[in-house]
Amino acid sequence: MTTQTIRFFQRNALREVHDVPASRTVLQHLREHDQCTGTKEGCAEGDCGACTVVIGELDAEGQPVLKAVNACIQFMPTLDGRALFTVEDLRAKDGTLHPVQ
Structure with a gap:
């Protein structure tokens, strides 16, 4: 089953995603579709953070x-x-990393 249009705010813009499987995780979308690789997969169970x-x-x-x-x-x-905010959103406009990064 796929979803209808999902609208959300990310990286200072309104994003629209169409025909996404309802079971697709935010992590899968970030890493595979958006190439936001700062968000890592560790345990894949919600325990490690x-x-x-x-x-x-x-x-x-x-x-x-x-x-x-x-x-x-x-x-x-x-x-x-x-x-949606990810670790990539912490970086300064000049490219300087945030201390958390």
């Missing part, structure tokens, strides 16, 4: 709520209407 990304959405008052999730067990349809 190598695949941690941040998902953002607005609460009832319109305030942003950020949540760290494991991309290896987060399915693509859960991104619809949200924002």
Whole structure:
């Protein structure tokens, strides 16, 4: 089964993904489709944290709520209407790495 259009904010732009298998993980999409290889696969079970990304959405008052999730067990349809932040988003515009990197 494939999904309908999934819309989410990533890298300062609205992204649209079409006909994605409902079981495709955020990690698979990042590494295979977006070539964002900073998010790693470690245990593939959500235990080690190598695949941690941040998902953002607005609460009832319109305030942003950020949540760290494991991309290896987060399915693509859960991104619809949200924002996705990865380790690549920490790099400064001049290319300087963030201390976390």
